[in-house]
Amino acid sequence: MKTHKSLLRTLPALLLLASLAGCAGFRITGDPRSGIASEPAPPTQLITAQLIEAEKALRARRSSESVSHLIVRNPPPYAIGRGDILSIVVWDHPELAGQGVAASATAADAQSPSAPPAGFVVDHDGRVQFPFAGALTLAGLTEDEARALLTKRLARYITNPLVTLRVQSYRSKRVYIDGEVRLPGLQSINDIPMTLVEALNRAGGMLPSADQSRIVLERGDARYQVGLRGLVARGINPGSILLAPGDVVRVHSRDESKVFVSGEVVTPKALTMHDGRLSLNEALGESGGISPISGDARQIYVIRRAVDGTRVYQLDARRAGALAMAEAFELEPRDLIYVAASPLANWYRSVSMLFPGALTQVVNISRP
Incomplete structure (x- = not known):
């Protein structure tokens, strides 16, 4: 009985202390002994219809700029490159064929699956050696341009040469x-x-x-x-x-495109995005929603690591149209969604940390 009376006498002081502690927030500004102050918190932006439209326009502009050069x-047609193997045929002149790779290949090599196909190899200087025509620089030319150049060279020795030139093996x-x-x-x-x-x-x-x-x-x-x-x-x-x-x-x-939901939700978890898209409303829904016991619907935060620093967005789910804004607000990979605790939950936890078991004893005393 004495214990019960002492608890009742100290309860007002206990509640006042917990209230003051909750108002103060226990914010840490740094270790005074080390002389190092904590970094300033990033500014918080409220999620509004204007912010959603600005984010959507920025995302579209960023995506357009990234692929505009591609x-x-x-x-353009294929350009012959170094290492390509060409098939060159001069009609009615079979003696000019087979002067390339196949000329030095044995029968056994020809049957090997790793043997290079017969033809004329474009060397490291981009040239091809062809009878009568000499060294021709064909790298960078299309098949039609290379055929025209070879025909012009052969016309000095052959009347009206008919040439077929094509790339037989693409290796460059x-x-x-x-x-x-x-x-x-x-x-x-x-x-x-x-x-x-x-x-x-x-x-x-x-x-x-x-x-x-x-x-x-x-x-x-x-x-x-x-x-x-x-x-x-x-x-x-x-x-x-x-x-x-x-x-x-x-x-x-x-699996590399996940968002993380933590804080006062029913089931904190990591969620996989659906081909790059996941709205704030979907993320909260897949986590079971805000905890009805301890969650504060006014303090839903999205923490995002951007190139220019950390960005924090806040949604007040009690405002009119908040659900529509949560559905329109698109998340990005590695976003962190945090639902803060309600003032009552913070108060209860503060009292429980300062005086473990005190609230339980008070509740037991109050029971008849």
Whole structure:
């Protein structure tokens, strides 16, 4: 009985102390002993209809700028390169054929699957040695241009030469496909324009785990992020993105495009985006929603790591039209959604930390 009376006497002071502690917020500004102050918190932006429209316009502009350098409406014809093997036939002059690679190959080599096909190899200087014509620089020319040059040279020795020239083996230009595709590896560029869609199809297509919104194209020191569904939504044909020799295409996995929901929700978890799209409303819904016991619907935060620093967005779910704004607010990979606790939940936790078991004893005392 004495214990009960002492608890009742100290309860007002206990509640006052907890209230003051909750108002103060226990904000840490740094360790005074070390002389190091904490970094200032990033500014918080309220999620409004104007902010959503600005973010959507910025995202569309950023995506358009990233692929504008890659789109080619009318791809040029294939240009002969160093290492290509050419088939050259001069009609009615069979003695001029077979003077290239096959001339020095034995019968056993010809039957080997790794043996190079018969033809004329474009050397490291971009030239081809042909009877009567001598050394011809063909690298950088199309098949028609190379045929015209060879015909002009042979016309000095042969009356009205009829020449057939074509690329027999494409070995000079390649791209590399990596990531979530069925057949990753090198792809040779041939007379069919090597577009992004063509390269993905040659690689066997994308796996079910592929994120179609995160296809990264590396060209030299530049990196371009391509989202197939986003391009189609804006009326851009992905088949117009032309690859260049040496390009590296990486198809990322959906597991790399996650958002994290924590705080006062029913089920905190990491969520996988649906081909690059996940709204704030969907993320909260898949996490079971805001906890009805401890969550504060006025303090829903989205923390995003951007190039220029950390950005914090806040949604007040009690405002009119908040659900519509939450549905329109699109998340980005690695976003963190945090739902703050309500003032009552903070008060209860503060009292529980200061005086463990005190509230439980008070509740037991109050029971008849």
